[in-house]
Structure formats: C-alpha cells, structure tokens
Amino acid sequence: AQSVSQHNHHVILSEAASLELGCNYSYGGTVNLFWYVQYPGQHLQLLLKYFSGDPLVKGIKGFEAEFIKSKFSFNLRKPSVQWSDTAEYFCAVNALFGNEKLTFGTGTRLTIIP
Amino acid sequence: NAGVTQTPKFRILKIGQSMTLQCTQDMNHNYMYWYRQDPGMGLKLIYYSVGAGITDKGEVPNGYNVSRSTTEDFPLRLELAAPSQTSVYFCASSILLGVDTEAFFGQGTRLTVV
Numbered sequence: 003a004q005s006v007s008q009h010n011h012h013v014i015l016s017e018a019a020s021l022e023l024g025c026n027y028s029y030g031g032t033v034n035l036f037w038y039v040q041y042p043g044q045h046l047q048l049l050l051k052y053f054s055g056d057p058l059v060k061g062i063k064g065f066e067a068e069f070i071k072s073k074f075s076f077n078l079r080k081p082s083v084q085w086s087d088t089a090e091y092f093c094a095v096n097a098l099f100g101n102e103k104l105t106f107g108t109g110t111r112l113t114i115i116p
Numbered sequence: 117n118a119g120v121t122q123t124p125k126f127r128i129l130k131i132g133q134s135m136t137l138q139c140t141q142d143m144n145h146n147y148m149y150w151y152r153q154d155p156g157m158g159l160k161l162i163y164y165s166v167g168a169g170i171t172d173k174g175e176v177p178n179g180y181n182v183s184r185s186t187t188e189d190f191p192l193r194l195e196l197a198a199p200s201q202t203s204v205y206f207c208a209s210s211i212l213l214g215v216d217t218e219a220f221f222g223q224g225t226r227l228t229v230v
Contacts, residue, residue, distance in 0.1 A: 046221040108158035
C-alpha cells in the first residue's frame with residue numbers, strides 16, 4: 003500500500019521568502035501525485051497535479067512542484083510567498099492501475115508573517 | 117455548478133446517538149469518498165465507492181456505514197456516536213483517479229460528540 007510523508011509539520015515564513023515543502027511517498031509502481039491546499043475554514047482545493055510528462059509541474063498562484071522519481075519525492079515550491087498563502091498544504095498520492103484510493107500526508111501548516 | 121455538497125456543516129451529538137452525514141455531487145462522478153480530518157493526522161479514508169451499489173472500506177471504517185444507491189449520493193452513517201468520532205468529515209468525488217483528473221471536495225462537516 004502507498005504512504006505519504008510530509009516532514010514539515012509547521013513552517014513559518016516572512017512575506018517574500020522562498021518556500022519548499024517536502025513530500026515523499028512510498029510505492030514501487032507508477033503514481034499520480036497531488037498537492038492540495040486548505041485555507042482556514044475552507045475545504046481542500048487542488049493546487050497542482052502530476053500524471054506524466056514534464057516532472058516540473060506548475061499550479062495555481064505561482065506554486066510549482068518537481069517529481070523526482072529516484073527520490074520518491076514531490077516537493078512543493080514557491081519563490082516568493084504572500085500572506086494569503088497562509089494555509090495547510092497536503093500532499094497526496096494515488097497508485098496507478100488497480101487502486102482507487104487517494105492517500106494523503108499529514109499536512110504542513112504554513113504561516114506567513116506580514 | 118454546485119460540485120460536492122455536504123450537509124450539515126456543523127453538528128453536536130451526544131454519545132450513543134446516531135446521525136447521517138449527507139453528500140451529493142452533480143458532476144456524474146463514479147468515485148466518491150469519505151475522509152475524516154483530525155489535527156496533525158491529515159486525512160484518513162473511511163469508506164469509498166467506485167459506483168452505485170459498490171462500496172469498500174478505507175483505513176478507518178469502524179463505527180461507520182455507507183451506502184451508494186445512486187451515482188449522486190453517498191451518505192455516511194454513524195450508528196452509535198463516540199467521542200473518538202469528533203472530527204471534520206469531508207466527502208469527495210472524482211471521475212476515475214489515474215486518468216488525468218483529481219478529487220473534488222465538499223465544504224466539510226464539523227462533528228462534535230459529547
């Protein structure tokens with residue numbers, strides 16, 4: 003079964019700082035990878051996703067993530083964060099072929115200080 | 117387009133009471149999911165369904181039941197509420213994970229068992 007690890011539980015940054023949130027998964031086969039964001043009091047929204055092709059994917063609001071297959075990683079990045087990026091970020095994985103489940107990491111709470 | 121609709125948004129139950137969390141989607145999605153979200157634990161899959169009449173257990177099914185009589189609806193039933201079921205519950209739906217799509221989430225139901 004697949005699993006997802008997010009090692010940063012709470013990250014605090016100042017506005018304009020660069021961001022990188024770690025995500026590692028464990029599964030030997032082909033996977034689909036996702037980053038979801040949950041703003042305070044709201045539901046989860048898709049930030050970006052990787053299915054195939056270019057391992058560097060760009061999402062909404064200036065976020066991007068790089069899939070490194072050899073490291074089983076899918077880290078989320080943003081060059082310059084804004085106060086409005088304060089939210090909880092979840093990495094998720096779905097094993098391709100024969101598995102309908104989407105497995106989430108424990109989440110990273112991001113706090114941006116103005 | 118309403119997407120995924122959950123009701124109620126908030127509910128307080130007494131220990132031993134029962135209730136049904138409603139979830140409806142209008143996107144004609146085959147797959148539907150119920151997750152619970154607890155602080156620091158991410159999202160845990162309770163039950164999922166790959167189509168009308170078909171349901172399966174996720175990671176944490178104990179204390180819950182589901183049914184899927186139509187494509188649109190996927191209610192979650194708590195028969196004997198326990199304090200451990202205090203959580204935020206999210207319903208989600210997708211076409212078919214693994215075919216360049218993603219899961220769409222409802223707004224959540226915050227349940228407190230006292």
